[in-house]
Amino acid sequence: MTVSSNKMETKNLNFFYKSFQALYSINLPIKRNKVTALIGPSGCGKSTFLRTLNRMNDVIEGTHIEGEVLFDGTNIYGAGVDPVELRRVIGMVFQKPNPFPLNIFDNVAYGPRIHGIRNKDELMGIVENSLKAAALWDEVKDRLNKPALGLSGGQQQRLVIARVLAVDPEVILMDEPASALDPISTSKIEDLIHQLKANYTIAIVTHNMQQAARISDYTGFFLNGEMIEYDVTNRIYTTPRDKRTEDYITGRFG
Numbered sequence: 001m002t003v004s005s006n007k008m009e010t011k012n013l014n015f016f017y018k019s020f021q022a023l024y025s026i027n028l029p030i031k032r033n034k035v036t037a038l039i040g041p042s043g044c045g046k047s048t049f050l051r052t053l054n055r056m057n058d059v060i061e062g063t064h065i066e067g068e069v070l071f072d073g074t075n076i077y078g079a080g081v082d083p084v085e086l087r088r089v090i091g092m093v094f095q096k097p098n099p100f101p102l103n104i105f106d107n108v109a110y111g112p113r114i115h116g117i118r119n120k121d122e123l124m125g126i127v128e129n130s131l132k133a134a135a136l137w138d139e140v141k142d143r144l145n146k147p148a149l150g151l152s153g154g155q156q157q158r159l160v161i162a163r164v165l166a167v168d169p170e171v172i173l174m175d176e177p178a179s180a181l182d183p184i185s186t187s188k189i190e191d192l193i194h195q196l197k198a199n200y201t202i203a204i205v206t207h208n209m210q211q212a213a214r215i216s217d218y219t220g221f222f223l224n225g226e227m228i229e230y231d232v233t234n235r236i237y238t239t240p241r242d243k244r245t246e247d248y249i250t251g252r253f254g
């Protein structure tokens with residue numbers, strides 16, 4: 001059996017907040033072990049789209065979708081899919097770092113404990129590996145019992161990424177993960193994203209086009225709820241096919 005290069009894929013995806021349609025017939029692949037960037041002006045539907053990929057919009061009253069979101073070929077909106085388990089496999093990182101008001105260790109151990117892991121050594125192994133994978137271990141290994149909220153913003157964001165990694169996801173969705181951070185922390189997150197794609201599939205919303213160009217393999221350009229163009233990132237930035245993409249990436253609007 002050949003494994004599809006699409007880890008995820010949306011098919012004719014429409015999305016509604018009550019009667020307001022926020023997404024129009026989106027067909028977008030999320031390639032396995034690649035970084036896919038979603039770009040476009042404010043309000044074009046990037047975050048809404050990202051949240052459809054792990055059913056995060058389900059919790060907003062009055063929303064509904066049409067079409068399909070495939071994960072390894074299975075529709076995540078189909079009968080029998082458990083949204084809680086789905087959000088473990090397809091984890092999410094938000095714009096503002098949101099560690100729990102717990103110590104560093106307990107933040108990372110939180111998910112594994114919920115999934116029933118109680119053995120101290122096993123938890124320690126998971127915490128260490130997750131913090132290493134999130135490029136934070138060296139900075140925090142001597143203060144795992146200190147409050148997570150005492151970390152810098154950039155460290156908090158890497159801690160949140162470690163928390164996501166601790167439950168062994170396959171896809172990581174990131175909604176402007178570096179936009180609240182200083183340039184040095186931003187560059188650490190970008191380096192981290194680059195490392196993570198060896199083991200995970202990543203989709204990222206960003207306002208920062210230089211960032212999208214630096215870190216992504218594929219880019220989808222959104223405008224007014226439609227996906228105007230999708231291609232390998234280099235092509236989007238050098239020879240876009242649609243005039244609207246060109247106008248956006250050359251800074252004519254947005």
Ligand SMILES: Nc1ncnc2c1ncn2[C@@H]1O[C@H](COP(=O)(O)OP(=O)(O)OP(=O)(O)O)[C@@H](O)[C@H]1O
Nearest residue numbers: 017020022040041042043044045046047048049060
């Ligand atoms: N909870 C909500 N209820 C109703 N409408 C919403 C809700 N969230 C978003 N919208 C609307 O859906 C559209 C798309 O919003 P979305 O946040 O997905 O865009 P975006 O491209 O991520 O914008 P930004 O870059 O500013 O975050 C906008 O018109 C927005 O006002």
